[in-house]
Amino acid sequence: MLNVEEISERISNRKAKEVYELITRQKTVSKIDLLDQSGMTVSTLTRLLEELTSQGLILESGFGASTGGRRPILYEKNPAYAYIFGLEISRTLSKLVLVDLGMNKLDGISWTMTEVMSPDVLVPLIVQEAQRMLGKHGIPISDVLGMGIGAVGPVDRINGFILDPSYFQAKGWRNVDICRLLSRELGIPAMLDNGANTAILAESWHQRSRSFKHLLYIHAGVGLRSSMVSQGKVIYGAVDMEGSVGQMIIQTDGVPHRNVTGNYGALESYASLYAIEKAAKSALKQGRSSALLHMIDDPEQVTYTHIMDALKKNDPLAVEIVTEAATYFGIGLANLLNILHPEKVIIGGPLITGSELFFQTATQVAIRKTYYYPAYQVVFSKGKLGDEALAIGAAVMVMDQLVKL
Structure with a gap:
């Protein structure tokens, strides 16, 4: 490597x-x-x-x-001094972007992470597309600084391994030496961090001229992932704890976590794609009426996409389920605010991009339950980079090496 x-x-x-x-x-x-x-x-x-x-x-x-x-x-x-690849590896999709040093996106592609998308399948696709992008834009490999990778944690960012991520549909994602694999095939340095950290790097860089010193990022999707930047630097713990925010206990005698190692009453069991889908399936099995019944033949077929489609039609059940999940998420968010006191909170992921109702409900609940409000004023944002944040932030991570001592 x-x-x-x-x-x-x-x-x-x-x-x-x-x-x-x-x-x-x-x-x-x-x-x-x-x-x-x-x-x-x-x-x-x-x-x-x-x-x-x-x-x-x-x-x-x-x-x-x-x-x-x-x-x-x-x-x-x-x-135009140099170019960087930014790669996101997540549970639902993976994305590769080519950017210049101004973080201007020159090219990009994404792949749906199906049950066949193992490392043995994805890595050759990444290499093939990276080489295609360089050829298309006439960029020699010598002008590429490297590839940054933002992946679902836990990761070993020092040695470049994706360790043991949960909920991938495909097999083979345990102990993947991803940096060595890509560096060897492309002939460029590769760096790894968890996706929440790369996302907040991207957002922090995007608003680098602003005066926010302490930023909190939460990615809400299949699971809950978080990271924090203080004075422009990512805060690291003793181990990679990217997904630990999802294990925050909000109800001590609550529902069991879908993972046997998870906590009872964990936030992730009430506010995640899985939790929303589970609530919809349960309600339909109980005989609740909903526009969802016209989209499926069996309650077990309900997906988050179905629920979002029903929400757009103001379906009462979809509104109820999303509002409840957002309320729980807001409670968890308030707990983080009361402990960390960030100046700004950036929230991303499918739960946020899929529903304005979720974002508004969650942030209003968080504000009401934040200690010292209104003296302590926090800014909430969906971020400026949207679905590109993880991949762009991975490129920022590589760019930052230029000034590393």
Whole structure:
């Protein structure tokens, strides 16, 4: 496997990395502003700017407004310096994107994660599509920094293994040496983290000019996944606990978890795709009337897609089930707010993108149950990148290696 340290070595020294990072965090910036932000001398900064420009890492992008003397030269990151692949591996779909250093998407493709989509099937597809994208856009492999991978946890991000994820339809996803497999086939470095962490990296980078210091991300879908960024850095625990938010106990004598190792009364048992489908099946078996009955022959055939279709028709049962799940999710969200006190919460995943009712209900419940409200004001968002967040964030993870010491 190619070493990711090769990426960091593209920028020669600590001060050059510092200047480059300052430039990348802003759309354009003048030398005067860089002097204020870096605290460097004029001669040192001038030398570093010339060095970064000659390498093609930054560009001179015109002149700023005059403050009485000569108009200052503006600098910006060169998005065409290199390119990155971002890969999402999730339970319902996997997605590959090709981006430049400005995180502008040049190409992308996704695959539905069916019962046949094992690593032996998916990895060759990823390699084939990555090579097709490079050929289509005329990009030599030498111009690719690497591939970032955001996968369902738990993962061993240091050694590049997907460990033992739950609820994949296909077999073979235990202890997958995913970074080595892709790095070997493509001839580029590969990095791995769990998908919640890559998603919050993407959202944090997208709003890098804003003043939010503490961001919480929750992905609500087949399971519940969370991550947090503080001062622009992902917070890591002793082990990869991406899915642990789903094990939050909200009812001590509640329903058993679908996994025998899960907690009774866990949040995930009340607010997830599985929980919503289970509630709908149970209600229909009890004889409840619903538009769902016109979509299926048997209650066991109900899927989340059916429920969303019924919700669009304002079906009372669908509204009731989604509202109840969102209420439980809001309670769990309030618990996180009362412990972590983030400034902003970004919520993504199928439960959020599939239903405005879920998002509005959950956030209203969370606000009502948050301690110190209204003195403590939290901002809720669906995020700016939507379904692209996990894959784009995986690319951001690779880009960040340029400034790593």
